[in-house]
Amino acid sequence: MTETTVGIGGAAEGTDMVLNIGPQHPSTHGVLRLRLVLDGERIREAEPVIGYMHRGAEKLFEARDYRQIIMLANRHDWLSAFSNELGVVLAVERMLGMEVPERAVWTRTLLAELNRVLNHLMFLGSYPLELGGITPVFHAFREREELQNVMEEISGGRMHYMFNRVGGLKEDLPAGWLGRARQAVADVRSRMDVYDRLVLGNEIFRGRTRGVGVLTPAAVHAYGVSGPIARACGVDFDLRRDEPYLAYGELGDVLKVVTRTDGDCLARFECLLEQTHNSLALADACLDRLTQLPPGPINQRLPKVLKAPEGTTYAWTENPLGINGYYLVSKGDKTPYRLKLRSASYNNIQALTELLPGTLVADMVAILGSLFFVVGDIDK
């Protein structure tokens, strides 16, 4: 007979309480689980337990051809579907040495920025909600609705657009769409001050976020944190400026990389808010440019069987939540040999082990919310 020793952990020996936040908990918006060791309301240890929503995306990529992969890839971070598709098509286009028509480049830039606004609006609404302010989320969703209508008109999708194709976009823009898109962007821009007045100007909100969950630049580098969270710590890095893809190289005078130095929850929220303002300005600039462009194709004719030549490439994009990269290894088949996905939230939430110990349970909610993650993006 074998004897099994069951460890009961440190919690049973002390007076500490072990609290499992999640996998079903309102503040994890998804199925993230945090195992906290509490001393009263103060957190002693925190361990994020991930994987409850693992869908094997990377393995599935290996069994799909390049057109089908786009559809799979836009699922992991369901709030930034367009940007996820973009990485895949950029990688495949680079492997094929394919030139993308100029109109497609500008339209992609426009849609990527609209997608960024959609994503940020979600967090601008849900973060106050987690702190107990129930109103801003409805205002955020009104704006989302405006933009989603525009996106829906061109792609048919409200979240998973599936509008990218290798070599361009699925089809040309409908007649008059540019005007409607401009109107929607203008409407949203005119109402963006709601978050300044209702959320940022609120004393309780500032009290709960200022100085809470301070992330240092050293931790940002150590954990590979990226996106608005990293920029809120003073890490001035944005692929749109530092390694321009799409048409961002020509938008240098409009693109403003928003940074803060405090690294606390308030700085993260401010970064997100200001970045939303900037993305709307970028969308306007793209619309301006699109109206001036001469007519032309928006995609390339593709062969019946699309094969990437043998080789490897790494395509990374500045997704709304941070750096999203695809490492594509091809053996010259219809399907990739390996397509490694580097998603933003996976790295961003690793910093929780550093941020949470020593804070209160209420701060845990503030910190968790300010890391702006999507569980699908963590678990892939």
Add this chain to the structure above:
Amino acid sequence: MISLAVDDLSYFGRDPWWLVVVKAVFCFAFAMLTVLFSIVWERKVVAWMQLRIGPNRHGPWGMLQSLADGIKLMLKEDVVVKGADKFVYVLAPVVAAIPAFMSFAVVPFGPADNEISVFGHRTPMQLTDLPVGVLYILATASVGIYGIVLAGWSSGSTYPLLGGLRSTAQMISYEIAMGISFAAVFLYSHSMSTSQIVATQQHTWYVLLLPVSFLVYMVAMVGETNRAPFDLPEAEGELVGGFNTEYSSIKFAMFMLAEYVNMVTVSAVATTLFLGGWRAPWPISTFWAGANHGWWPLLWFTVKIQLLLFVFIWLRGTLPRMRYDQFMKLGWKVLIPVSMVWLMLVASVRALRNENYDFQRVLLYVGGGVLAVLLISLAADVFRDRAAKKAEGAGQAGQEGPGDRFDPMAGGFPVPPKPGQTLPPVPRRRSRAPEAAEHQLVGKDGDDA
């Protein structure tokens, strides 16, 4: 003074038994109906603030929504969790709900001088009154808290336990501030009986005489009822549901009922103590002598309660939740000291008036004292800022000392920076984008030319 109070209460305790029952049922029904209305009202107002429509399916304007919700809750499965202490677990919602109604016994709905006639019997529009009516209200409010604490403890689960603990601390700290703000009212009204307090507000409501007490009470009453932004014991974002996480069906309904009845009760107390109780508001009372007689006071009273309930709803629609320790700080470091100092001021003014000092001299003494305190605090602030700046400057000077340079290979191995050291800037990789490559080529050509 005591004889005066006894005289004033002479109208009470003379009703026949059936009239007492009718009045008690009325108090209960009034609280219940106000709750049923205010839930729909809350959902409508919050919906309006959130660009939504709100409930509109049940009855006209959705008015029967809360009734339907109540029936639905009763028909749900009643779960008793395994780890619960069963007796206390069942007792807790009852303990929470019943005291919430009890305060209404001493709330005056109208004048205390046999104004109305019920089946030919003239009677005051109030169930009863006590010489210590307000103390009775405080006592019943405190008992209700036991329900929440016991619910948190008896559920045998982590989130409720945290919620119950929070609730304990919250009640203790906020009832002190609440009690002190009441004391200022007693100084003016010479009485703790609710009917007497309303009677002394004939000329000026206490909200004008005692604005600070009123504000302190407004904050304390939101804290007392566990409403946003002070809904820490249930805090659905962090503690899931707090003390009521493990409750379902009718037990959960009891907690909801208790919360809303408490809201109505504290609004009624605020109205009675600070907003002139059943008295008609100012412009109406000047041209209509009958406004404060007969059944009319009931209308003014209801309107005032509804306005206070609107404030509750408004707060919930606008503010995020406070953090637990910030909330405690607000209670102990702001509300209690402020209301203590205010009580001292009120007491000094009353004492000086009783000694027959004329008003200007009273103003001089009290105003001078307040001014002196403000000046001292201002000076203290200025000096504290200077000291802080000096300390900061010294700290920065110390940090920039030599020898703190970061050596990434200290001891022959790659090491992370020590506290206080900064990383050297991360070198940027050259861009791989084709556009950038072209630009470089163009630059070369230009050089050649």
